[in-house]
Amino acid sequence: MRYSRNVVIPMLLIPIWVVVYLNLQDITDRIIDIIPGLSDSNHFREALRFFIFEFPKVIMLLVLIIFFVGILRSFFTPERTRKALEGKKTFTGNVMAALLGIVTPFCSCSAIPLFLGFVESGVPLGITFSFLIAAPMINEVAVILLYGMFGWQTALIYILTGLSIAIIAGWIIGKLKLEKWVEEWVYASHLGDADTEDEKLTLSIRVKMGYEAVKEIVGKVWLYVALGILVGAGAHGYVLAEFMASFMGKDVWYAVPLSTLIGIPLYSNAAGIVPIVSVLIEKGAALGTSLSFMMSVIALSLPEMIILRKVLKLPLILTFIAIVGGGIMIVGFLFNYLF
Amino acid sequence: MNIQVLGTGCPKCKTLEKVTREVVAEAGIDANITKVEDIVEIMKFNVMTTPALVVDGKVVLKGRVPSNSELKEILTQKVFRI
Numbered sequence: 001m002r003y004s005r006n007v008v009i010p011m012l013l014i015p016i017w018v019v020v021y022l023n024l025q026d027i028t029d030r031i032i033d034i035i036p037g038l039s040d041s042n043h044f045r046e047a048l049r050f051f052i053f054e055f056p057k058v059i060m061l062l063v064l065i066i067f068f069v070g071i072l073r074s075f076f077t078p079e080r081t082r083k084a085l086e087g088k089k090t091f092t093g094n095v096m097a098a099l100l101g102i103v104t105p106f107c108s109c110s111a112i113p114l115f116l117g118f119v120e121s122g123v124p125l126g127i128t129f130s131f132l133i134a135a136p137m138i139n140e141v142a143v144i145l146l147y148g149m150f151g152w153q154t155a156l157i158y159i160l161t162g163l164s165i166a167i168i169a170g171w172i173i174g175k176l177k178l179e180k181w182v183e184e185w186v187y188a189s190h191l192g193d194a195d196t197e198d199e200k201l202t203l204s205i206r207v208k209m210g211y212e213a214v215k216e217i218v219g220k221v222w223l224y225v226a227l228g229i230l231v232g233a234g235a236h237g238y239v240l241a242e243f244m245a246s247f248m249g250k251d252v253w254y255a256v257p258l259s260t261l262i263g264i265p266l267y268s269n270a271a272g273i274v275p276i277v278s279v280l281i282e283k284g285a286a287l288g289t290s291l292s293f294m295m296s297v298i299a300l301s302l303p304e305m306i307i308l309r310k311v312l313k314l315p316l317i318l319t320f321i322a323i324v325g326g327g328i329m330i331v332g333f334l335f336n337y338l339f
Numbered sequence: 340m341n342i343q344v345l346g347t348g349c350p351k352c353k354t355l356e357k358v359t360r361e362v363v364a365e366a367g368i369d370a371n372i373t374k375v376e377d378i379v380e381i382m383k384f385n386v387m388t389t390p391a392l393v394v395d396g397k398v399v400l401k402g403r404v405p406s407n408s409e410l411k412e413i414l415t416q417k418v419f420r421i
Binding site for chain 2: 077078079082105107109110112113114116117118120185189191209212310
């Protein structure tokens with residue numbers, strides 16, 4: 001009974017989703033036409049049109065994809081990921097860790113147990129870092145928003161450059177042999193061998209985990225998305241290009257490092273930052289500079305550094321920031337140069 | 340029965356503790372519930388995703404907060420097994 005309801009309802013909802021999504025522009029236009037007093041073409045109407053098209057579009061994408069990502073993630077537990085990474089050689093291990101970082105469920109509140117669980121069971125430090133860099137940076141919300149607001153090319157660029165940074169930064173940290181900068185008690189304490197067998201999950205529970213992911217993530221980010229798009233709608237049509245280009249354009253050499261530095265203390269989730277970045281780009285900020293800013297805000301967050309300070313000594317945290325920040329800047333310069 | 344809620348203080352960990360107390364009270368289970376917040380103690384159970392639920396020394400749930408009915412099922416099965 002519970003099984004059938006949990007699985008059948010989404011099956012029935014998906015076709016409805018597709019129909020609404022494909023006709024969203026029409027629906028938006030009709031709504032705009034119905035509202036009285038908006039018949040004259042003016043700035044407010046276009047801003048409103050932008051908002052009531054973009055906001056449902058992005059939310060619909062989030063709901064659908066996060067639902068499936070939630071189900072997919074029920075197959076990738078941290079325990080399985082750890083098993084796959086144990087004793088792996090550097091580089092191959094770094095590549096695997098970064099890739100698994102994308103699909104393994106991760107929340108920054110679990111960063112410490114995850115770090116300990118990896119390192120104490122023999123996953124090399126550098127490989128653990130590849131995972132810890134990729135997991136928050138390449139998250140489904142960032143990728144969906146980039147896809148929704150910029151198209152698949154930008155989303156793909158983001159995934160590929162993010163993966164490269166995670167792989168290379170983890171590889172360098174591994175080569176530098178920085179284990180001495182991990183708090184001593186980490187290697188001194190040992191994991192219990194309490195029963196860690198996988199829970200047997202039924203399809204029904206997996207689908208339920210999909211629902212829960214949607215409820216939790218969309219419930220948390222919708223407001224940021226709304227605010228971000230609202231700012232975008234407000235700025236829609238205003239010409240700020242010269243102003244933006246004057247300090248975030250590609251001819252300003254210090255724009256990339258500055259954006260990266262500003263991004264570190266700024267802590268926002270992807271949902272808040274992507275709509276803002278879309279405004280910046282529309283108004284003349286260079287792609288590379290914007291990418292650096294976004295990656296820095298998402299991947300290098302002060303609260304996470306403070307959490308990690310429990311297990312890592314300050315020099316290692318600073319090295320981590322320097323290497324990842326350096327990678328983010330290289331990405332920024334590269335894209336400013338290419339486009 | 341001895342129930343431990345493992346969690347460093349994240350919002351979900353607090354929710355799990357609350358749900359556990361509710362279910363135990365509702366189902367009238369005779370249980371001693373404690374919250375484990377020390378990370379070294381948590382790692383002794385070898386869990387990597389918090390929150391986790393330990394019943395009589397055995398990890399029965401990790402990384403998620405179950406619904407009241409699911410948790411009740413888990414806990415009452417334990418009761419019958421003893």
